[in-house]
Amino acid sequence: MKILVKFSRSGALCMISHLDLLRTVQRSLRRAELPILYSQGFNPHPILSFAQAMGVGLETEGDYFAVGMEDTFDPAQFCERFNACAPSDLMAIAARKMANKERDPMARVQAARYRLVSDNEQALVQAAKALFKKTEYPYTRKTKSGERESDMRPMLLGLNTENGVRITVTCGDTNLPPAVLAAALAHVGGFPAENISFVREDLLTMINGELESVLCPPLEMD
């Protein structure tokens, strides 16, 4: 079976690359002596996949990995056992058994919600509202094959300014990195991008026409 784990990372753990995070999770699983499954073959490695790569510096309260585990294991035990053996800045928040035919979280992620913080929240709110009012927002997208002109507006899915500033953007196949979002807000608001910091609150997927947390199981699965 596979287990879906929602986790957070903060502090020192924010400063590592995606590959480093993968290794850190693997070693935490091994220290916890959890009955993880390994790939077959010449050079076995744990069956482990992440929903979304995380850039150096990003803090998260809601990212996901799926890990293969022996069928006898009770997912309710996962968080306690994992957290006892993980660095203090890495924490499993919730875990559930994945449905038999459930796709890996990587294939389900469609959006991400970020909480934005700034020294000058009023300016940030104004910039966010102005950005969302636009019908298009051209920007230069850096891809592996070079730079490309693109429209950011369709990637901006939702804005909530009650109790802080939260912005939902597309993630997964068409990913809007938070640093690019911060640069756009800074440009619109006329303040330096360094003034904005952001925390990923959750990764989302479309269920029944609504964006829901990836933690929610898909419909009509056993």
Next chain:
Amino acid sequence: MTERRWISKVNKPARYVGGEMNEIIKENAPDLTRFALCFPDVYEVGMSHLGSRILYEAVNRLPFAACERAYAPWIDAEQEMRKAGERLYALESGDTLDKFDVLGFSLQYELSYTNVLLMLDLAGLPLRACERTEEHPLITAGGPCACHAEPLAPFIDVFMLGDGEETICILTEAVKEAKEKGLSREQLLDRLCGMEGFYVPSRYEVTYSETGQVKAITPVAGAPKSVRRAILTDLEHAVFPTKQLVPNTGIVHDRAVIELFRGCTRGCRFCQAGYLYRPVRERTVDTLKEQALEAVKDTGYEEISMTSLSSGDYPCLMELIGVLNGALKDKMVSLSLPSLRIDSFVKNYAEGIGEVRKSGLTFAPEAGTQRLRDAINKNVTEKDLLRTVSEAFEAGYSTIKLYFMLGLPTETDEDLLGIADLATKVISAYYKLPKEKRTQPPSVTVSVSPFVPKPFTPFQWEPQISREEIERRQNVIKQALRTQKRVRFQSHNAGVSHMEAIFARGDRRLADALEAAYRAGARMDGWYECFDYARWQDALASAGLDGAFYANRAREEGETFPYDHVDIGVSRNYLWHEREKAYAANTTKDCRQGCTGCGLMNVCGGKA
């Protein structure tokens, strides 16, 4: 940890934040003795060092002390720290180093000396001991180079010589008592001076002759005539950490470690470690098994390394590999065996070590001809090497790296051509295998480093060859290998080796050159991209010193060495005798096969 905003701007920010698994954080209290282990190189190098892991554990086991870690920041981080006006700090608490009671530097190689100055400077401390006051931490340094770190003498309060696990606890306790009793720095040094393993450089006056050599080293204020290196006699019961730090980011040696034994019995004449870590002290298979299993459990590492100066020489190696393989196989842990000698690598090891990665093997014949290998007492033969590589090819290895030295005493061009010849024969060994036993075609790397004469070896009297001659000899090998498509030739920067030779046998006058080089921007000198030979030449000139005097001069038999007041236990007569045997190309047997009389019989009982 307090927020340091510059961290997110630099390369590899994980170097500067701590938060590793098995990090030890103690609550600060006024009566806590605070020790910061300082490694004068970047995080990935320092974190890989086994000695530091052991000392971290040893000090933290003391209930009255807390040990933290600090590493030298890379160039970009140093610049950001200076811009932000920040001081260097330890990773556990984030407190700046000036708040600690003791800073302990690990001296692993001469070219890290500028980083010692960098770390003191970034901590906001005066570089020289005589400029520091009671307000400042006690500055100590250990590691192999501490036995001959005279160029650092003015900067260090007390050196720790020899095995550190007991010495460092004695020091920490002395610091605690000095704090309680309100002793002055001088009173504390008085206490340490004269104890085995503690060398207080300010208690020795050095005079020089008109021709520049050390004339006399005179103890003052009741200091002993010489300081003996500390030797741990019982390795089996010595402290060893199984809760090894697991970094969050990749480091150089990213695996769990057990230490099979300390010391080496082979007596290679160029090798400082072979003399400095005598005698051999071993751990039993039972203890190693226990430590390995605990380390694997506590770290979650997928690989464990059986380390020592020459792991193939561990008498129960096959038994150990069998035991560990049995216990670790279903945990998906692989074993690795560094420091294999050519004559101790056998097929069984390769097979026992497993199915995991058969990428590369490294061997060190060190010299190209049997005559020269005999002269340096590297007792391996061409037959050994060719048999071993055949076995390795057959076992599925395809990449072989061969290490050699260049500029060894008595070396001629014939010896250099022998290097190329040996590499060619290694390639042929592959094609001599029957076709069905060949795997992928081999690639051989020949890596040649200029020889650096080291203190406390039979070659401490020898000159290093000049930089020009190093380059000429590199070319001889390169030309000879020109037509060999499967051999890659790797040479090393002659300037780096020259500076290493200067500082290895340097005296206290070099302190001024060291400081001048640091002030002119020298740091991270072990990294080719940072090393600047011209800057070092300027620094030597500004101190009125001649590099060739230190590096390229043959010493008289009776010359007083700058480190003559350090007694490592191996007698100077023995070393001189070994040098004479080198010139006659006579070998000395492995001392496991019978005592060779090096001077440590009172410790090892002459029976290894």
